[in-house]
Amino acid sequence: MSVALSPIDLNDPAAFAHGVPHEAFAQMRRTSGLTWTPDHATAGRGFWSVTRHEDLVTVSRDTSTYSSEVGHIQIYDIDPDALDARASMIDLDPPMHTRLRRIVSSAFTPRHVEGYRAAVRARVRAALDNVERRLDGPDGTVDWVATVAAPIPIGVICDLMGVPEEDHGSLVELSDHLVAGTSSAPLPPDAYGNTTDLRLLPFNSPAASAMSTYASALAARRRSEPGGDDLVAKLLEAEIDGERLSEEEFANFFRLMIFAGNETTRSSMAHLVLHLRDFPDVFAAVREDRTLLPALADEVIRYSSPILYFRRTVTEDTELAGTRLAAGDKIVMWYSAANFDEAAHAAPLEFRVDRPASQPHVAFGGGGAHFCLGASLARLELVELIDEILDRDLTLDIEGDAVFVDSNFVNGIELLTVARGAGPEKKL
Numbered sequence: 243m244s245v246a247l248s249p250i251d252l253n254d255p256a257a258f259a260h261g262v263p264h265e266a267f268a269q270m271r272r273t274s275g276l277t278w279t280p281d282h283a284t285a286g287r288g289f290w291s292v293t294r295h296e297d298l299v300t301v302s303r304d305t306s307t308y309s310s311e312v313g314h315i316q317i318y319d320i321d322p323d324a325l326d327a328r329a330s331m332i333d334l335d336p337p338m339h340t341r342l343r344r345i346v347s348s349a350f351t352p353r354h355v356e357g358y359r360a361a362v363r364a365r366v367r368a369a370l371d372n373v374e375r376r377l378d379g380p381d382g383t384v385d386w387v388a389t390v391a392a393p394i395p396i397g398v399i400c401d402l403m404g405v406p407e408e409d410h411g412s413l414v415e416l417s418d419h420l421v422a423g424t425s426s427a428p429l430p431p432d433a434y435g436n437t438t439d440l441r442l443l444p445f446n447s448p449a450a451s452a453m454s455t456y457a458s459a460l461a462a463r464r465r466s467e468p469g470g471d472d473l474v475a476k477l478l479e480a481e482i483d484g485e486r487l488s489e490e491e492f493a494n495f496f497r498l499m500i501f502a503g504n505e506t507t508r509s510s511m512a513h514l515v516l517h518l519r520d521f522p523d524v525f526a527a528v529r530e531d532r533t534l535l536p537a538l539a540d541e542v543i544r545y546s547s548p549i550l551y552f553r554r555t556v557t558e559d560t561e562l563a564g565t566r567l568a569a570g571d572k573i574v575m576w577y578s579a580a581n582f583d584e585a586a587h588a589a590p591l592e593f594r595v596d597r598p599a600s601q602p603h604v605a606f607g608g609g610g611a612h613f614c615l616g617a618s619l620a621r622l623e624l625v626e627l628i629d630e631i632l633d634r635d636l637t638l639d640i641e642g643d644a645v646f647v648d649s650n651f652v653n654g655i656e657l658l659t660v661a662r663g664a665g666p667e668k669k670l
């Protein structure tokens with residue numbers, strides 16, 4: 243059987259240096275069967291890529307054939323002891339996954355999330371006040387990522403967790419380094435006083451160890467003053483089979499929540515500024531009809547596809563899209579490719595607010611057990627941000643080029659310098 247190779251090296255972060263490689267992904271979607279990417283760099287095993295919407299949904303919903311637990315959920319392999327050491331719900335299959343998810347899931351239902359709206363709006367206003375002050379200051383420019391896209395999501399998730407405000411900045415810094423750990427410029431192994439073997443740490447990053455240390459200290463503090471109804475309280479009180487979470491389970495859970503609730507939403511808020519520049523007519527229409535805000539927020543999330551991929555591992559010989567798969571094979575679901583699948587989204591490179599709700603994007607996953615726990619929260623954060631931008635009539639110019647995070651895993655933006663838009667003709 244001849245195997246179709248991916249047209250670019252998807253192992254290489256450089257393939258994503260300017261965002262999603264749309265042409266290569268379109269070619270892969272047109273190829274019958276799945277495409278194969280060899281791993282020349284580390285002489286490791288290559289992987290199959292899923293790029294079509296329909297195939298991605300199939301893989302996402304079948305946790306017994308396509309496991310998150312048997313292998314790593316990123317492309318590179320890690321040793322079994324390292325898998326154990328870092329396991330949180332996102333790297334486990336049911337039934338353990340279900341038990342862990344249940345501890346916190348009630349806080350993320352659409353009804354509960356609605357209750358966070360006012361607090362989210364307050365954080366949005368504070369961030370935009372700061373931006374406007376800086377835009378009107380001597381420099382006249384500001385980094386949108388540091389001023390808006392980073393502080394809002396970390397503020398919101400830290401509030402939900404019960405992390406004190408004064409610690410938010412250092413958690414953003416640690417979370418940034420976790421992503422940097424996937425790129426070609428990792429931290430030195432002993433950064434943050436780390437003594438743990440990097441092999442055992444998520445993203446092989448010393449920042450993961452620092453986040454665990456922070457989590458353990460917070461847990462100790464909170465155990466001495468029990469109570470509260472935040473997520474840390476839920477995690478400390480939870481029992482599985484009559485047992486409390488271990489120190490390591492707590493730290494892994496904490497780290498997942500901070501990272502997942504922060505980096506992804508931040509990316510979509512950074513990409514939002516590119517969309518404001520590129521598709522002003524769409525935003526102008528929504529300014530006149532705010533009922534379109536939820537559809538706009540979802541289009542921003544589809545278009546930015548903050549998580550480029552997650553991986554699964556095949557547990558038994560099977561077939562997908564006509565390609566024979568063997569137990570142990572790696573399957574990489576490129577959300578960033580399926581979100582532009584012509585078969586699921588008409589004219590996918592157009593940015594529109596009239597896409598049918600019956601055909602959702604897969605930026606939050608293709609459904610099933612691991613579907614993003616924070617999807618409603620992320621949507622709400624983006625809706626509130628866009629609504630406030632439109633209320634303020636805030637017009638922005640981008641100075642220079644956006645600097646993308648050097649990663650083939652997240653579609654992040656590291657730096658995005660903005661100035662006030664020049665005049666009325668530039669208004670949204």
Ligand code: HEM
Nearest residue numbers: 331332502503506507548605606607612613614615616620
């Ligand atoms: C635009 C923002 C976001 C995007 C694009 C995003 C994307 C994703 C994706 C692709 C997955 C994996 C889905 C799968 O494997 O089927 C996921 C899982 C997850 N997300 Fe999000 N996410 C976002 C925001 C958030 C927020 C705000 C939180 C807040 C806590 C969050 C928490 C989680 C958690 C805990 C998981 C693991 C769920 C599980 O394994 O059951 N995410 N997310």
